Amino acid sequence: MKLKRIEDEALHLSEGERAELAQKLLLSLDTPSEAEIADDWLAEAQRRARELDEGTVQPVPADEVRRKAQTLLR
Numbered sequence: 001m002k003l004k005r006i007e008d009e010a011l012h013l014s015e016g017e018r019a020e021l022a023q024k025l026l027l028s029l030d031t032p033s034e035a036e037i038a039d040d041w042l043a044e045a046q047r048r049a050r051e052l053d054e055g056t057v058q059p060v061p062a063d064e065v066r067r068k069a070q071t072l073l074r
Contacts, residue, residue, distance in 0.1 A: 010021060032040070051057040 010018060013021065048057075052059060
């Protein structure tokens with residue numbers, strides 16, 4: 001499909017549909033690599049471990065998290 005045709009069709013979408021399409025297109029330009037995602041998760045895990053070790057946060061039992069999540073989903 002030629003770019004001009006896609007553009008013409010996109011401009012006939014509703015405002016909400018155009019906004020959704022624009023968001024998807026923008027997100028597709030800024031997709032992190034698998035290595036970047038892995039690095040981000042490692043940094044997050046290290047941050048959380050540090051907070052636990054320093055006592056700045058308290059661990060929450062998995063059963064409690066599951067119960068709260070189920071309550072929110074109802």
